[in-house]
Amino acid sequence: MRINRSRYRIVLAFMCLLTLAAAFPLAVEAEVPYSTFTKDSYNRTIYTQPAYAPSQVIARDIYIVNEKGERTYSPLKRPQDIYIDNHDDIYISDTGNNRIVHFTPEGELVRVLTVPDSPLNEPQGVFVADNGDIYIADTGNKRVVRLDKDGRLVQEYERPESRFINDSFIYEPTSIVVDRRGFVYVVSNGSYQGIVQLDPDGKFYGFFGTNATDAKFMDKIRAAFYTKEQLSRQVRLLPSTIRKIDIDRDGFIYSVSGSSSEQVKKLNIRGDNVWKNLSFGVKTPNALPSGSVLSDLTVDRDGNLTVIDKNANVVLQYDSAGHLLFYWLGPVSVGTPQVGINQSPVAVSSNSKNELFILDDALNLLQVFKPTEFGTAVHLAYSLTQEGKYAESEDFWNKVVKLNALYSPAYKGLAQAAFYKGDYKSAQQLYELAGDSSGYSDAFWQIRLQWFQRHFPLLANIVLIAAVASMLWSRLKRKLHIQSGLFRMLRLKGKNAKLLRQLRHAFFILKHPIEGFSDLRYLKRGGYGSALILLISVAVMLLVKTYLTSFTFNPIPVSEESSGSLLTVFTVTWLSWVICNYLISTIYQGEARFKDVFVGSSYALFPIVLLGLPLALLSNVMTMSESSIYHTFESAMMVWSGLLFFWNIQSLQNYTVGETIVNVLLTAFAMIILWVLVFIFFGLSSELLNFSYTIYQEVTM
Structure with a gap:
């Protein structure tokens, strides 16, 4: 009786294992002697299960009948096709x-x-x-x-x-x-x-x-x-x-x-x-x-x-x-x-x-590779997707994701299936996982269209009310001589008022760059405090632009972005420019002091502060079809800032246009030399530290 009970327990346990195995099939393929990889949309290498497994070797033993009627061994010799x-x-x-x-x-x-x-x-x-x-x-x-x-x-x-x-x-x-x-x-x-x-x-x-x-x-x-x-x-x-x-x-x-x-x-x-x-x-x-x-x-x-x-x-x-x-x-x-x-x-x-036959002219044989479960699922899913059968491909793409959740092309296939079904929100999220900014933009275009169709009457009323309110406010300001709160605040007196007036001067430079940069030095319209505030604002706007810009225009995963590296690159580049430009200007008969170069170079970055946040927010309501508008504003921001740098040098150093161009080129060359020297210095320093540590170990042993 005990034996029967033991057998019963063993059989019951075995049946449970079979049930679990059926419910949770293993995705592990037979072990193969090579590694299989793919690339995601960001060109990162991803390990995958084997897509093909070796199944057979052909032409290893070839026997033919010679002229004498004898069966002789006749292997391949340098096969080529x-x-x-x-x-x-x-x-x-x-x-x-x-x-x-x-x-x-x-x-x-x-x-x-x-x-x-x-x-x-x-x-x-x-x-x-x-x-x-x-x-x-x-x-x-x-x-x-x-x-x-x-x-x-x-x-x-x-x-x-x-x-x-x-x-x-x-x-x-x-x-x-x-x-x-x-x-x-x-x-x-x-x-x-x-x-x-x-x-x-x-x-x-x-x-x-x-x-x-x-x-x-x-x-x-x-x-x-x-x-x-x-x-x-x-x-x-x-x-x-x-x-x-x-x-x-x-x-x-x-x-x-x-x-x-x-x-x-x-x-x-x-x-x-x-x-x-x-x-x-x-x-x-x-x-x-x-x-x-x-x-x-x-x-x-x-x-x-x-x-x-x-x-x-x-x-x-x-x-x-x-x-x-x-x-x-x-x-x-x-x-x-x-x-x-x-x-x-x-x-x-x-x-x-779809088995592969690979001929080897060194081994003189033919190896056969058959698709694995993973490879077959990928092939079927891709084939159905290429034929436009998105609904039928969805099950196969889901199977691929279950086998390998890191296989990013599968998310693009699922996104296409969701888009085909009209589930644009899911399609947008899946396109982002797949790293496909174009598909992401198409899905957002549909979402935006549906939103406008639902809210058009409300939007029309808001625009009409805003237009009427703006006209009434303009007339009221002229009649009562009302000034904006910002500029009234900037005209306050006291210590804080001086700093605020210096910050306000950045707006004046945008309208009158040559005169504005001259005033930084001769009328003391700028200082280290206002310059540092502008630099911090630029750094913040760079982070804002990186993290808030829509995936359509910034198709880089947030995990790949590093705030520290971004700020380090900005700080090192800007400081290198200030130092090298000051040194070159000193040699090249410039008139500006280091403070002038420091402050002027900070104010030249003001277009980034002014347009960084609006551009980032604007990108979230735009699609690829409006990319020319976005890139025009982005290019204008950079060109505007570049021109301000040029006029900054021309005004503060009292240069002609030709002298300013030469100064910019020499500064760029000096920056390259500076970075090379810094790289050599740190390289030699690490070697010197290692050498010193080795000597210390030798002495103390």
Whole structure:
């Protein structure tokens, strides 16, 4: 009986555990040998669960039947490309063995293509058309061959002839795609002219998707000032070469190259890049000094783009709009190969299940990665969002948030779903969490519109009453000679009145800057007290502008803002200006005292005090569509303050306009020198302290 009770308790406990497990599923994925990350809207690196997990290794053991009928081991040798057709069959260009190897979707060897009638020579690219025709970039033979689905030679595309192709053009095909019209796109090794475009008959149609020249700053200077003869003696700048290409289901062609900009291009039928303003690749500790080397890309059935960085051993995935989804990297495998870790990823492709196949030309094998629960949820959510199915995507985005609450793109997806449902307040909050100021502005625009529609009659009455009251008050003031309380207070006598009059002089400077700055010195209309009050007011307004400005115009999380650092930067910059300007003016025959420079530089910042708070408050009732108004006022505030600094120097130092410009430039240069010296001083001081402490330890031991 006791035994039965014990068993009953064990079974009951086990059932409870199962119930808890079902109610609270674990979000932990199977352990993988690499780390996965993403970037939020503020470009901060965020750790995520693995989006893909290694599932299989293909081409590790390849056995073929030789001429004697014997089954022999024949591994891959320096493979360079992989393609997966519509049936998920796998084709690998086995460059070192002069062949194309065909596998089933499960990784079983189907056949080896060598084209006996015209043997291949180091083929580096392979592509399979919808009808089953196989196109091979036969690099060593400087041609492209077309085979039928049975592997029989159908057509050869040799070096095209055209008056647009010069004799020095080297035709060595390395990568190839074919569109639905039968047009062939060929990447030639080392060619900077772009992708060679051939019509279905193999005739040259033109160069496609040519990269722009990466001209550095000094190159632009030379181009502007050098003569044609001088430029002819310079090393000719050439566009970077294209490494690999791919094509998606909509006919867009993607290229990857080593250029500093537009590393990945999405080319329409005209060859124009629709991703001009996007950047690809990430900086990682794995990267070599030579920098990022994006070596290949692939586009899956949902339009997601996967790029591999051979140099840093990084795999990056982007959505169909070119926004980073996640990337993962791991230590370079040394010694015994480890599943999931690549040594030299050279090519990548994907199948209908969105599994990734990464080819390694050092390990000579193909690794398969399948999406995890987290990766699948992200893909489904993004796919539905891109299709405009915001309501359907909401459940998947919620699942992503449950799996990883720090994955900020999920909040943008939820914000779009809330916006679609008309819940603009929630959409606004979610857009802020996602760091999307544009979406935040759109949601606020709807909120503001609804508010105006509800309160328009009341607002109209208030405006009318205010206008009438203002007119009546103006007439009453003129009739009774009433002065405003502020200026009546500023005209009081006594110690406090002097300080108030000095503060009031800031308004006079705004109207008459030259005369006003002169009065600071000769009529003593300003002092250290009023200057310090203005400086404190400027510091307060900088904080107000930082913390009260709407997220639309200041898309930086409050947690990232530091009052201490902001005030430190302001104080150091302002003091550096005062000290350096006084020293330069003393050398440059200026007439102002240090007190004059100190006080005048404080009064020159008064536009920030005057407009800082109104601008911050105004930003909270404006949207992106009125950004030009906001930025005009903001720019006017800064320009106004800059002009006051200029007139301050001109008036107090008794300079001409030209002398004032020279003084400003010398002051800026002196500030740079001062900061360098301070940096060196503190650097040496820390080293001296460490040295002294080391000697102290040696002596006391």
